[in-house]
Amino acid sequence: xxxxxxxxxxxxxxxxxxxxxxxxxxxxxxxxxxxxxxxxxxxxxxxxxxxxxxxxxxxxxxxxxxxxxxxxxxxxxxxxxxxxxxxxxxxxxxxxxxxxxxxxxxxxxxxxxxxxxxxxxxxxxxxxxxxxxxxxxxxxxxxxxxxxxxxxxxxxxxxxxxxxxxxxxxxxxxxxxxxxxxxxxxxxxxxxxxxxxxxxxxxxxxxxxxxxxxxxxxxxxxxxxxxxxxxxxxxxxxxxxxxxxxxxxxxxxxxxxxxxxxxxxxxxxxxxxxxxxxxxxxxxxxxxxxxxxxxxxxxxxxxxxxxxxxxxxxxxxxxxxxxxxxxxxxxxxxxxxxxxxxxxxxxxxxxxxxxxxxxxxxxxxxxxxxxxxxxxxxxxxxxxxxxxxxxxxxxxxxxxxxxxxxxxxxxxxxxx
Numbered sequence: 204x205x206x207x208x209x210x211x212x213x214x215x216x217x218x219x220x221x222x223x224x225x226x227x228x229x230x231x232x233x234x235x236x237x238x239x240x241x242x243x244x245x246x247x248x249x250x251x252x253x254x255x256x257x258x259x260x261x262x263x264x265x266x267x268x269x270x271x272x273x274x275x276x277x278x279x280x281x282x283x284x285x286x287x288x289x290x291x292x293x294x295x296x297x298x299x300x301x302x303x304x305x306x307x308x309x310x311x312x313x314x315x316x317x318x319x320x321x322x323x324x325x326x327x328x329x330x331x332x333x334x335x336x337x338x339x340x341x342x343x344x345x346x347x348x349x350x351x352x353x354x355x356x357x358x359x360x361x362x363x364x365x366x367x368x369x370x371x372x373x374x375x376x377x378x379x380x381x382x383x384x385x386x387x388x389x390x391x392x393x394x395x396x397x398x399x400x401x402x403x404x405x406x407x408x409x410x411x412x413x414x415x416x417x418x419x420x421x422x423x424x425x426x427x428x429x430x431x432x433x434x435x436x437x438x439x440x441x442x443x444x445x446x447x448x449x450x451x452x453x454x455x456x457x458x459x460x461x462x463x464x465x466x467x468x469x470x471x472x473x474x475x476x477x478x479x480x481x482x483x484x485x486x487x488x489x490x491x492x493x494x495x496x497x498x499x500x501x502x503x504x505x506x507x508x509x510x511x512x513x514x515x516x517x518x519x520x521x522x523x524x525x526x527x528x529x530x531x532x533x534x535x536x537x538x539x540x541x542x543x544x545x546x547x548x549x550x551x552x553x554x555x556x557x558x559x560x561x562x563x564x565x566x567x568x569x570x571x572x573x574x575x576x577x578x579x580x581x582x583x584x585x586x587x588x589x590x591x592x593x594x595x596x597x598x599x600x601x602x603x604x605x606x607x608x609x610x611x612x613x614x615x616x617x618x619x
Contacts (some may be wrong), residue, residue: 210253221249223254227267227510237267267437271363276312277302284357291449294503301350316364323368345374379573383530396525402518404471405483407464408434409540413562416537420512421448423480427468433459446496446506452563488512545574597617
């Protein structure tokens, strides 16, 4: 295989020019190598390019420049890589939005290798909302940056590009929004103003088991073990009759339930409709879910777990309004109940690694940063403990006596 990189002087009607020539990789199908060239007006520019290209080949960079466009690569990634990674439908939709941003900014026909690190930084700096006038949050910036790193990282692995232009870019700093801690007394008040037994059991699974929104709505009777008092979060594949259910965890998550939650679920079970496998789903809602699943199968659309239930947040806000609880500008949603469950486990003395497993987190940092906070109750406990400690120390000081053999004079103090 010819690996030579040549520099040649050529004469044209407009004068002289300098041309760099090199050969691509050997193609076993044709038995040939493609030949490439680049011309320069000045010899020093040609020499500089020639030296840089030679250094690239020495490092093992591809000899054939990629002709893959940004749009072509995005379509390939969605068709093969996204399926290979078994991404959830909602995650795929987020990737599609990021790809639309990239293609809109750089252009569909832009070669993948033409996206440089400088251009990548400009793209992130000039991000604008796709819809509406609401500015993008730092969280959205981080999500787009993460997905760009994944997209171009895969391109680097497949040697479509030499280097990932997004690899060394750092996102903006993010802050954790304060969320309202619903105390156990306020949780009982929420249950008192909730008329439906099924809805009360739903809130109980959020607040006492830390289930995610879809996990609680899609829980099946087979997932609840009344003998051991626990609920299992299980991944289900789709069948002809029932839709799939995907979870973030790679393994089944088993969560112990307090007796109050078990009693609520038992009451729901007594009035549960026959032949409905979902514990907290009415007959009417179950039939609608099955109909939506059949439509998705017929149209070849992916199933969205949010279809299991609707208006959950609307009803929750209505119940909270009846309790008279005012969050004072802090976040208070269904997901906040899950955070309150995590906070309760921590305050009850559960080890953080145990809480992480119960919550279904992949690392402790997520549990500590986003699902726990310093509450007023903990602040009071710290103050009470400090007061008790000082009182004990004060009593001990009063009981101390000075030995009669102990003397101290001015000379001793001066020597000290």
